[in-house]
Structure formats: C-alpha cells, structure tokens
Amino acid sequence: MPLGALPIARSTLPQSAGAALWRGIRGQCPRCGCAHLFARFLKPVDRCRLCSQNWTLHGADDFPPYVSILLTGHIMAPVIIALGLHTALPAWAMMTIVAVMAVTLLIALLQPAKGGIIAVQWWLGLNGFAPAPGKAEAGAETPQA
Numbered sequence: 196m197p198l199g200a201l202p203i204a205r206s207t208l209p210q211s212a213g214a215a216l217w218r219g220i221r222g223q224c225p226r227c228g229c230a231h232l233f234a235r236f237l238k239p240v241d242r243c244r245l246c247s248q249n250w251t252l253h254g255a256d257d258f259p260p261y262v263s264i265l266l267t268g269h270i271m272a273p274v275i276i277a278l279g280l281h282t283a284l285p286a287w288a289m290m291t292i293v294a295v296m297a298v299t300l301l302i303a304l305l306q307p308a309k310g311g312i313i314a315v316q317w318w319l320g321l322n323g324f325a326p327a328p329g330k331a332e333a334g335a336e337t338p339q340a
C-alpha cells in the first residue's frame with residue numbers, strides 16, 4: 196500500500212501509463228480516478244479525499260509550463276501562418292489576436308499538463324513516489340528476465 200494510501204480494488208487502478216496520464220490530464224486522481232487532483236488551479240490536493248494517496252510527493256517543478264509552451268507553439272504556428280496568408284489584418288490587430296489566443300491557450304494547458312506529469316511520476320515511481328510506483332501497485336510491471 197503506497198505511503199498511507201487506502202487499499203482500493205485493483206480494477207479501480209489504471210492499467211497503463213496512458214490511463215494514468217489521461218486521469219491526470221482530466222484533473223482526476225490518477226490512482227482512483229474518482230476525486231479531484233487539484234485543490235486550486237495549480238495546487239494539487241495534499242491527499243486524495245477518496246483513496247488517501249499522498250500527492251505532495253510529486254516534483255513537477257517547471258516541466259508543466261515547458262509542456263504548455265511547447266503545445267501552444269505547435270498549435271499557434273499554423274494559426275499565425277493562416278492569419279498571415281488569408282487575412283488582410285493590420286499588424287497590430289494580428290499581434291493582438293495572436294497574443295490573446297496564445298496566452299489563453301497557455302493558461303488553459305497548464306493544469307492538464309501538470310496533472311499529466313504528476314500522474315506519470317506516480318505511475319513510474321519518480322521523485323517521492325519511488326517507494327510505491329503506481330505501475331507496481333496495479334501489477335502492470337513487466338517481469339524482469
């Protein structure tokens with residue numbers, strides 16, 4: 196049982212890194228999938244209110260903003276090119292539209308990026324999750340030859 200977390204049915208645990216990642220992206224507890232992962236916009240709950248998993252053990256640090264910036268750039272590049280090729284907007288209007296869209300997208304992607312990173316850290320047993328990785332609890336580890 197991972198660090199004081201309550202025992203839950205194995206079928207409730209995610210069965211792959213992708214399933215854990217998807218729970219984190221949606222802002223759900225990656226372990227049980229039934230409670231909110233975030234208490235505030237970018238502040239995870241200390242413990243899941245249902246399964247009692249300790250989420251203070253994560254070490255996402257600056258990685259969520261890096262992911263958010265990378266995704267925003269790849270999404271905005273075709274938008275900027277399309278605006279430049281297919282509209283006759285003045286430069287100030289185009290810059291305003293692009294800046295508003297980019298900032299909105301960047302902020303909108305921050306929480307899903309952080310949730311996904313926390314979920315992957317838990318699944319792989321990185322940082323404070325090392326003693327009890329999610330994949331070991333779910334029985335999804337491949338046997339060593």
Ligand SMILES: [Zn+2]
Pocket residue numbers: 224225226227228229230243244245246247248
């Ligand atoms: Zn939970």
